[in-house]
Amino acid sequence: MLMERPAILPLAQFVETHNLGLLKQLRLPRWVELALAVILLDYTLYIWHYLTHRVPLLWRFHVTHHVDLDLDTSTALRFHFGELALSVPWRAAQVIVIGISPIAYLIWQTLVFPSILFHHSNVELPISMERWLNRLIVTPRMHGIHHSIIEEETNSNWSSGLTVWDWLHGTLKLNVPQDQITIGVPAYHDPEEVRFTDVLALPFRKQRPSWTFPDDGKPVRDISDVPKTRLLP
Numbered sequence: 001m002l003m004e005r006p007a008i009l010p011l012a013q014f015v016e017t018h019n020l021g022l023l024k025q026l027r028l029p030r031w032v033e034l035a036l037a038v039i040l041l042d043y044t045l046y047i048w049h050y051l052t053h054r055v056p057l058l059w060r061f062h063v064t065h066h067v068d069l070d071l072d073t074s075t076a077l078r079f080h081f082g083e084l085a086l087s088v089p090w091r092a093a094q095v096i097v098i099g100i101s102p103i104a105y106l107i108w109q110t111l112v113f114p115s116i117l118f119h120h121s122n123v124e125l126p127i128s129m130e131r132w133l134n135r136l137i138v139t140p141r142m143h144g145i146h147h148s149i150i151e152e153e154t155n156s157n158w159s160s161g162l163t164v165w166d167w168l169h170g171t172l173k174l175n176v177p178q179d180q181i182t183i184g185v186p187a188y189h190d191p192e193e194v195r196f197t198d199v200l201a202l203p204f205r206k207q208r209p210s211w212t213f214p215d216d217g218k219p220v221r222d223i224s225d226v227p228k229t230r231l232l233p
């Protein structure tokens, strides 16, 4: 995220100077343009995250972030350099199409980085506080569901900042208690196989079907008898 800055910041300057992109055409008051820019960057990051799961080439790299067997702030930093490199053209497109100024880009980066650290962290907030916070921003319990070894749970909660995108797309999932989640990807669930060098090489190897264990079988969950007090919604 910070490494892309030397490429993206001059591009945002070019966009500003030449009035490129959607927001620059609308000639909005400065603060409205800034707010919309930050919101639209957050929304298009949701789309990028969705694509990293759905496009096989992108998933090869993004899976390395998901194979981490415990979720903590260090997970937030474990993105494969291949994914970071592939995200630069996406970011450039965001800046040009939306019409992102340098200041909007810097404000967004200042907000999104702590947000990603926060929702990957293992801080245990009282569930009542998380329920409240979760209406607006992505929280650790909510993002923990996205790191579950169960496919349909991972295929939810793609937002990185505001929760509203998952809500609007019907991809919000809050009905799994944190203590029942196993973190990781079934195909790569052996700690011996997810050491640093293995993970670096993973995108370049033949891929296993991600959502079944190597000895076959898909993880399943029954949440029918979980008391409501332990759930986010």
Ligand SMILES: [Zn+2]
Pocket (backbone or CB within 6 Å): 049, 053, 062, 066, 146
């Ligand atoms: Zn993901």
